[in-house]
Amino acid sequence: MSKVAIIGYGNVGYHLAKRISSKRHEVTIFSRTQSEDFILSIDQLNPEAFDFIILSVPDGDVKSVSDSIATSEAVMLHTSGANPISDLSKHLKHGVMYPLQTFSRTKDIDFTAFPVFVEGSDEGEKDIFTFVRSFSNDVRLLTSANRSKLHLAAVFACNFSNHMFHLSEKLLADLDMTFKDIQPLVEETVRKAMELDPSASQTGPAMREDEETINSHLEMLKDEQLKNIYRLITESIQNSK
């Protein structure tokens, strides 16, 4: 049983607090906004009272929040994919636990179903590994440099694919259709990509070099930015063959 402070109560903080406390750790939540009664203000944080302090604040605030906390025996952690471990180097024991998942307040998350990537300072790594193991069964070591690369890959697979969904949603609105209308198609696309690998499951006019359809699609797109996206991705699909 560890005493854990979670700073920040956004989507990640919320789900971490729920999961970690369910594993019998003692969790206290701190926040700058202190939106609910059981959340303490970050001014009330006494680092000496904790074994682990987890920063689940926006990436841009990780270093400044870490620097604002007095040094102690506690292990200082952040959960960001993009920030280097060195953001926390003020603290002797420090490290990263990056859950490779996307979190929403309203959706339950199965913590046994995705990997958590960890990294620690010499003094902190063993404690971090043991701690993360207590609530995840897929814990993997990864350096900051490689974690940035993984985060970049995740941006393509998730944020950028979601934007393709969003652009599709806009085009469907013209037809009085919603994204739900193409749910079977999207889900089958993902199933295929998982079974065959995305490289092997690519289909569509770009892949078929179907210039006639490509040109008629470009004509339909009135927005210049959308045209550019269509052109560039089509070209990239053809270069990837």
Added chain:
Amino acid sequence: MSKVAIIGYGNVGYHLAKRISSKRHEVTIFSRTQSEDFILSIDQLNPEAFDFIILSVPDGDVKSVSDSIATSEAVMLHTSGANPISDLSKHLKHGVMYPLQTFSRTKDIDFTAFPVFVEGSDEGEKDIFTFVRSFSNDVRLLTSANRSKLHLAAVFACNFSNHMFHLSEKLLADLDMTFKDIQPLVEETVRKAMELDPSASQTGPAMREDEETINSHLEMLKDEQLKNIYRLITESIQNSK
């Protein structure tokens, strides 16, 4: 019970043949390559012997194959999202049935789980509707012009999102990781997009206007085309807010 000729035995022809014959229609398969014993050569097609002739050939061949077939009482159909109904206008009764799904030879397809969009010539529409109803329970009328728009939306949602997966797969290879390693993240992204709509579920550095992470990602990308894709999609996400 109808007599159905299917011309072309690619992924779509294969699954159509399976589904339509399971609904007690009499299906004969014709192909130019005639790769298996039960497949007849297209030269052997006698249009008079069929109620429906379905072209599941590449989009670019729809018109020429249709034009090469003698006129008859049979209803001529194609299954393409991109081709207009007029490609088949040589034949009195003609039309389109566009299944909004992606087909792979090796994966079973649940025909009750996606819509089929139909369109017919004055003389053919009623027959087509009744026929498609016999093997699909979600049949919707759609004009050629709107079907092209739907196909364009599907290209963004499926072909382009799959390419984002492919680019991610390439970046993961650098880390000795496969696309399977980020399966929980991709699946949760799609679940969120379906529950909340893609517009509401957009996350990531572009959405957060996190310039530091965006710049460090651009530095990591050595390939100019990949850099351009990253820049353009990031910009488009920010313009869509």
